[in-house]
Amino acid sequence: MLTEYAFWLLSFIAIFSGIATIISKNPVYSVLYLILTFFSIAGHYFLMNAQFLAAVHIIVYAGAIMVLFLYVIMMLNLNQLEIEKRSNILKMLAVASAGLLLVILSGAAHSADALTANPNKVTPAGMVEDLGIALYRHYLLPFELASILFLAAMVGAVYLSKKNLNETQA
Amino acid sequence: MQLTNRSIQVVKKELTLSERLYFPAILKGMLITLSHLFKRKATIKYPEQDRELAAVYRGQHVLKRDDAGAERCTACGLCAVACPAEAITMESAERKKGEEGLYREEKYAKIYEINMLRCIFCGLCEDACPKEAIFLTDRIVPSSFTRGEEVFGKDILVESMTERVDVSKRQTPEVLSFKNDKKHKHNQTYLDRKN
């Protein structure tokens, strides 16, 4: 029972703060609401017994990615945003296309009703070991490729954020 | 151009490995602070404990009375003249009949004020005084909230006969013995003269 209430509460928080993220005028508020969304998603992971993933999710998303966002917004001093003027037609189109997508996806999700949890195959606690084995046995190549991706991203980020490119070439 | 031979050439030499690791230096510093943990504390708990003062410490002034209780000051003004900070002012008055027990000489100081905010505690007033009347003592001048309170009048400066202020530390043995010599008229109180 308790977990059900937790599910509804977390879902409510996730959707509420998700909406707040996109309608907040101030980007700092947007970031904070998005962090709240991520926390509630982490809560969902906990509910689904994916504890390791929940912790990693918080460390990576809340602890690193959103800090970077906040950092950029604070550094650029974007809190006094010019009022966004987007034409009404575009707004209507945005609502329409997002709504259409929503309808299609929820229709697809609804048809998944027959899929229920398979109680025989519920993995026991100790997700860390299972994940580790899966990651380093079956998915070793993608894992290594991911680290190469990281390296490339790191080099790219450092190169892009250099103050003056001409100076470094000289 | 070299003016003196005290100039030293600064050499920025390469740090050795142990210096570059920093840990030995950090450990050394930490041992130094640790050794201070066990040293005698320099602090004293002031109102309960008094710090030992030097024998020649110059603190708050006192205007002395003689042994019979008469004020020694005769308002000659030499202290005010000697004062480099111009902290002393006084107003003299003539002694009336019947006041011999209060004032030693025919002239006395009606008002005698020392501005403690100006005073530099040099002790020149003490040196200038021909009547052995003003002395600096080892008492610490109390602090106050207003400037007016720091101008000390006779009510504070003149010693009371019940709590006499010992200034023997400030006097050489010769002066002390001279002062006790009643042969000199200078040292006689009015009671001595009466007898």
Place this chain on the structure above:
Amino acid sequence: MTDSMLIYKIILCVIVFAVSLGAAAYMTWGERKLAAWLQDRVGPNRAGPLGLLQPIADGIKMIFKEEMIPTHSNRWLFILGPSFFMLCACMTGVVIPWGAGWQSGETLYPMQVTDINIGLLYLLSVVSIGVYGVMIGGWASNNKFALLGALRASSQMISYEVAMGMALIALVMMTGTLSLKEIVAQQDAGFANVVYQPLGFIIFLICAFAETNRAPFDLPECESELVGGYHTEYSSMKLGFYLFAEYINMFISSAIMASLYFGGYNFPFQHELGLDGNVLTAVQTAVFFGKILMFIFLFMWIRWTLPRFRYDQLMNLGWKVLLPLAIANIIITGFVMLFTGKLG
């Protein structure tokens, strides 16, 4: 989970909370006393015997001071900042095993609020979100110094988190578990982990100093450049929260270091003493607190010895020294495990 166990856990939670708050309060006293002693002074001695009531006096002063919120600040975020920082500081205490557990009849009541099997990751994640308290507070103050202090603090904390996590990975490789209870229990049999992981311990120690914003890494609040750093605009109890949370962080990180690297509540020859289970637990808890006190002393001792780093030195140390050392530590640990055949 039975009802009695649930009640017990709630009580334990409250006790852990109260102990960390009380410890933090008395650490302010200890800090001032120790600073005084290291400088040949006496320290607080007026409020109560030995100044022991000083934290209470400080607390009363903090609460009754005038509360100021700058006019152009962001009011809600201004309040959220210190609250969040305090929350994160208090959250870490729940995974630390304070002792083996109380045997009452059939059931064993563990001295740990919750033993989640990803305890170490939980710690890291709480530490990593602690940055927000500082950033939000500094930004909401609408003050250049506060913002710069906040940016410094956050970049410092993020940088040192990396090396800290790397240092922990070597430990996790060795122990094969992420649960703090397990790690502490493993140290009962053999030596404490610091014997096997001296380099990892030193890296972790330095990172703990940086994470708690303690000298010589107290750049975020360096008075000579940034006035008060991220809490320049704060006064009254909101400032108190920031300062208090720093001490709680210090207490908790001392507890973590004690349990990860110094055997936690275990002490040598504990089973040879022939003590009864519950008595042994009490002694173990006392020993654990002794270890924590030792680390707190180290924290304070270093603070009053070493001067503050320059900012570029700080970043160089974090990225160019500690991170490579931590990676080297992982590699060395891996090789040793390979050759000693401890690989599972």
Place this chain on the structure above:
Amino acid sequence: MEILHNIYIHHYLALSVALFGIGVFGVLFRKNAIIMFMCVELMLNAVNLALVAFSKMHGDTDGQIFVFFIMVVAAAEVAVGLAILMMLYRNLHTTDTDSLNELKG
């Protein structure tokens, strides 16, 4: 916490779809590049949620592994993307996507 008795996969899918829709709407609705970027993150997270729910349903770890890789990609993307945004802001002093209508910087 082991089993959610009355919460089935379609609950999670509905939540995931809702979050994804919010993300899409945000990307279309807002003009600020940083907010759009954040909405992309939100969409990625909606997908992650669905993957974890599937992983839970099937009782194996593959879904979670995919979530890992999505996180990796998201982190790399944010690092590069924010660097690009910083460059953009340095050159144009705005993060409004409508002002990026020239190929020359």
